[in-house]
Amino acid sequence: KQEVTQIPAALSVPEGENLVLNCSFTDSAIYNLQWFRQDPGKGLTSLLLIQSSQREQTSGRLNASLDKSSGRSTLYIAASQPGDSATYLCAVYSNSGYALNFGKGTSLLVTP
């Protein structure tokens, strides 16, 4: 069974800092990897989708990388803002392509 781990579980940084969130997965035979944002008590917002043939994706201040051979992905957030405060979830698609396997998330707090 695919296991997805996210480190750190929680992170607090001052506004303006660059930061990296880490995600690792046990089975490198993944299809795609997706990063989500979740605000307290809310649903999930997709941030970036990296296809298995890609090594990174960028959207604005966000950059996600994927290294299938080592079973790792990172989400880089540049020039963090208080509005970035949320839980960030990493998820990989199973072999069937139906289920997303999620990590427990990293809770990010950006202080003014």
Added chain:
Amino acid sequence: DTGVSQDPRHKITKRGQNVTFRCDPISEHNRLYWYRQTLGQGPEFLTYFQNEAQLEKSRLLSDRFSAERPKGSFSTLEIQRTEQGDSAMYLCASGTLIYEQYFGPGTRLTVT
């Protein structure tokens, strides 16, 4: 396109009661997914529909849980004889492509 909608947003019920949740996917999305998220955890896959056919069910979906998508549009998730361990956020997602899921706001269930 108003996104995936779920109803109700919050449900409080007493142990032993039955509850039913509804999910309305984005128009023309033929794929529909249900996930459960407990506090501090990432979402866990429950079941998947393609049109009206239920193609995959997680072992988490015990006999007390049943999901339907009778006309390939909206879906319902019913929990019979609720237990305190059923307290969670129930998330619905829809999509058209196999590696694409758009999530709704979720239904938060509290079993007292």
